[in-house]
Each structure stands twice: as structure tokens, then as C-alpha cells.
Amino acid sequence: MEIYTVKPNDNIDQIALTYKVPVDSLIYINQMVYPYALALGQALLIPTANSAKSRVPAETLGYAYPFISPWVLSESLPYLSSLYVFSYGFTEEGELVEPVLDDAWMIEAAKGQRTRPVLTFTSIGPDGRFHSSLIHTLLGDLQLQQRIIWQLGRTMQEKGFQGIDIDFEYIPAEDRVPFAEFVALVRHILSPFGYRVSVALAPKTSSDQQGLLYEGVDYRLLGEAADQVMLMTYEWGYTYGPPMAVAPLNMVRRVAEYALTQIPKEKIILGIPNYGYDWPLPYVRGTTKARTIGNVEAVQLAISHGAAIRFDEQAQSPYFHYAQNGVRHEVWFEDVRSYRAKFALIRELGLKGAGYWQMMQLFRAGLILMADTFEIAKEV
Incomplete structure (x- = not known):
């Protein structure tokens, strides 16, 4: 595949003629909307027949909620090794909290595409929020842990899950070692099956990194305890933060390079955001709230407002500005250029693969580019 950046006076017919590819192919791959207008600076993925690049094997996973569109899921599954169903939580009494919506259809759909369905186990309580207190209660009671693990094993067997992902956030600093021991216990009990x-x-860059997200996460211990890890290398730009790239490559690299000092590379999955944010300006800390936006939606927003898309070379991420109802906005999102940079980092560092948070909106060009870069590890 090649990537073309739209220039002034370009149109889709001219680009297709230049590359000798059908217009319909460009429209389909890039999810263009009639009348197929383009934004200045927009990145288009173009299929070519002269690529000699060798693909490397990779694990590819994506998180999804049970309310995902069946069409989006069916379009995404051919590109995924594993589907992480989000999520299963628990109560202080040790009862498993299942998703509100039925997830059986997702599990069956995944199996139909030789994609491994994985149960995502979180520290989310019945109220739908992450809780440090729940983690502390669980990690301080071995009987509670055994009760939870037994329920997880039974649920996985009954529903047909083929793996488990443990996603605990805001782990108390004093529970750093107990959390790793819990992961090891889960593996000890479930691996024989x-x-x-x-x-x-959480995306750490050093062992002594401060903050509630980081102090309870020990990369070395967790790398030893689990079969694989997924680095959550995103959310530098986030809902309540100042406008910036969601996953700036310079910061993603720092996290990955630190992880390699603690965890074998064949266990590391690099997290990739499948979304962006739209901030109203000026940004006021504690007041401004960004709107989550899909990658395809971001391009259409730029087109509708006549905005030129720019590309930050350090962050390796696209962004643009527009005005609406007298308010100026700043948008950062992902495109095939930012994905190509992240895929190149995975190859450069020899990591195991890529993990998407989350698959709720389809970004077809990114998935096709991934398949052009990696040989996706499907179940036999």
C-alpha cells in the first residue's frame, strides 16, 4: 500500500488515474462519503501492485463493548487475532458482574472468523466505575481471589472464551506486589485449561513514575506473571486535558523502550487508539471537555468546514482547526500516517503486535494497512 497526501485542486478521479487504481477501490478503502470531497492534507491509503515489503507475524487484538454494531464487528474481525470483550467486573463480596448486554453473539462471531474471544476482567464495580477500593479488598483476601477465579473459569468455559485479560486501573501503590501475585495466581489456575x-x-516510562495510574503497576513482575501484556499507550490527549495528540509517537516510543528493559519483547503488545478528540477553544483546565470522535468522522468534519489537515512530525499525528458558531476548535485524531509510524515502531522493536482501544468505530484503511504490514496470527 502507498499513502498519498491530498494537495490543492486534487480530486478522487485524478488520484485514481495517477495510481492506475479503480475509483471505487479508493472510495471503499478510505470510507469516503458522496460526493467524495477531499480535505487538504488528508491522507489516503492507495493499493499498489509494486510493493515488495515483507510482512512479519504479529498478534492483533481489539477491545469492544457488546453494543458494537454487528456490521462494524464483522468488518473488523478478519484483521484481529483476538477480540477482547469489555468487560466483567466484580463486587466486594466476590460476585462477578457481567456486561449488561448479552455478549454471546460477539463470541460466536469471533470464532466464526478464527478470532480468539477473550474475557476482559476489570476493577469496575456494579456502578460502572473503576475502584481502587475494590482492588485493595480483592488483593487482601485469598479466599475472595479464589472465589472470583473460580467464577471466571466457569464463565469462560460456559460462554466459550479462550483467554482472559486483566485490566485493573488505579491500583493502590501498596498493592503493587499483591496485584502481580494475583495475575500469577490466575495464570497458574487457568493455564492448565x-x-x-x-x-x-498503564503507560510508564520509568520504574519510579509517580501517580495513581502508575505506582501500583510493576512492569517486571507483571511481565513475569502474565503470558503477554498490552501497553495502554494512548490518552496523552484526553477528554479533560489540553489539546494534543492522543498517542504521540515520541511518548509511545519512550514507554515501549522502557517496557523492553523489564519485559521480553515477545510478550509486548503496543496499544493503539482508534479515535480522536475535538476540543473547543480556548482550553480552560477543569472546565473544557473534549468530544470523542472517530477517525473517519474527523476527516468528514475537516471537509465540511473547509479545514486543512496538518501533520505533527514529532507526534506523528494529524490535527486541524475549525470554527463553528463562533467557537474555534482543535481536533487530533489518527490516520494511516500515524498508524504506519506505530506499525514501524512495532517492527523496529520486535514487539509481539498491536492492540486497539477500541473497535467501536470502523477505520478500514488502518486495518488494511495493518494487514499489509503484518501477517496476522489467526487461530488454526
């Missing part, structure tokens, strides 16, 4: 255990890790 063929279940692979993964763990999602």
Missing part, C-alpha cells in the same frame, strides 16, 4: 492470561498496563 488452555487459557492464556494477559494484563493491560
Whole structure:
């Protein structure tokens, strides 16, 4: 595949003629909307027949809620090794809290595409929020842990899950070692039944990094405890933060390079955001709230407002500004250029693969580019 950046006076017919590819192919791959207008600076993925680049094997996973569109899921599954169903929580009494909506259809759809369905186990309580107190209660009671693990194993067997991902956030600093021991216990109990255990890790750049997200996460211990880890390398730009790239490559690299000092590279999945944010300006800390936006939606927003898309070379991320109802906005999102940079980092560092948060909106060009870069590890 090649990437073309739209220039002044370009149109889709001219680009298709230049590259000798059908217009319909460009429209389909890039999810263009009639009348197929283009934004200045927009990145288009173009299929070519002269690529000699070798693909490398990779694990590819994506998180999804049970309310995902069946069409979006069916379009995404061919590109995924594993589907992480989000999510299963628990109560202080040790009762498993299942998703409100039925997830059986997702599990069956995944199996139909030789994609491994994985149960995502979180520290989310009945109120739908992450809780440090729940984590502390669980990690301080071995009987509670055994009760939870037994329920997880039974649920996985009954529903047909083929693995488990542990995604605990805001782990108390004093529970750093007990959390790793819990992950190891889950693996010890479930591995004999063929279940692979993964763990999602907050994006640390050093062992002594301060903050509620980081102090309870020990990369070395968790790398030893789990079969694989997923680095949550996104959310530098976030809902309540100042406008910036969601996953700036310079910061993603720092996290990945630190992880390699603590965890074998064959266990590391690099997290990739499948979304962006739209901030109203000026940004006021504690007041401004960004709107989550899909990658395809972002391009259409730029087109509708006549905005030129720019590309930050350090962050390797696209962004643009527009005005609406007298308010100026700043948008950062992902495109095939930012994905190509992240895929190149995975190849450069020899990591195991890529993990998407989350698959709720389809970004077809990104998935096709991934398949052009990696040989996706599907179940036999």
C-alpha cells in the first residue's frame, strides 16, 4: 500500500488515474462519503501492485463493548487475532458482574472468523466505575481471589472464551506486589485449561513514575506473571486535558523502550487508539471537555468546514482547526500516517503486535494497512 497526501485542486478521479487504481477501490478503502470531497492534507491509503515489503507475524487484538454494531464487528474481525470483550467486573463480596448486554453473539462471531474471544476482567464495580477500593479488598483476601477465579473459569468455559485479560486501573501503590501475585495466581489456575492470561498496563516510562495510574503497576513482575501484556499507550490527549495528540509517537516510543528493559519483547503488545478528540477553544483546565470522535468522522468534519489537515512530525499525528458558531476548535485524531509510524515502531522493536482501544468505530484503511504490514496470527 502507498499513502498519498491530498494537495490543492486534487480530486478522487485524478488520484485514481495517477495510481492506475479503480475509483471505487479508493472510495471503499478510505470510507469516503458522496460526493467524495477531499480535505487538504488528508491522507489516503492507495493499493499498489509494486510493493515488495515483507510482512512479519504479529498478534492483533481489539477491545469492544457488546453494543458494537454487528456490521462494524464483522468488518473488523478478519484483521484481529483476538477480540477482547469489555468487560466483567466484580463486587466486594466476590460476585462477578457481567456486561449488561448479552455478549454471546460477539463470541460466536469471533470464532466464526478464527478470532480468539477473550474475557476482559476489570476493577469496575456494579456502578460502572473503576475502584481502587475494590482492588485493595480483592488483593487482601485469598479466599475472595479464589472465589472470583473460580467464577471466571466457569464463565469462560460456559460462554466459550479462550483467554482472559486483566485490566485493573488505579491500583493502590501498596498493592503493587499483591496485584502481580494475583495475575500469577490466575495464570497458574487457568493455564492448565488452555487459557492464556494477559494484563493491560498503564503507560510508564520509568520504574519510579509517580501517580495513581502508575505506582501500583510493576512492569517486571507483571511481565513475569502474565503470558503477554498490552501497553495502554494512548490518552496523552484526553477528554479533560489540553489539546494534543492522543498517542504521540515520541511518548509511545519512550514507554515501549522502557517496557523492553523489564519485559521480553515477545510478550509486548503496543496499544493503539482508534479515535480522536475535538476540543473547543480556548482550553480552560477543569472546565473544557473534549468530544470523542472517530477517525473517519474527523476527516468528514475537516471537509465540511473547509479545514486543512496538518501533520505533527514529532507526534506523528494529524490535527486541524475549525470554527463553528463562533467557537474555534482543535481536533487530533489518527490516520494511516500515524498508524504506519506505530506499525514501524512495532517492527523496529520486535514487539509481539498491536492492540486497539477500541473497535467501536470502523477505520478500514488502518486495518488494511495493518494487514499489509503484518501477517496476522489467526487461530488454526
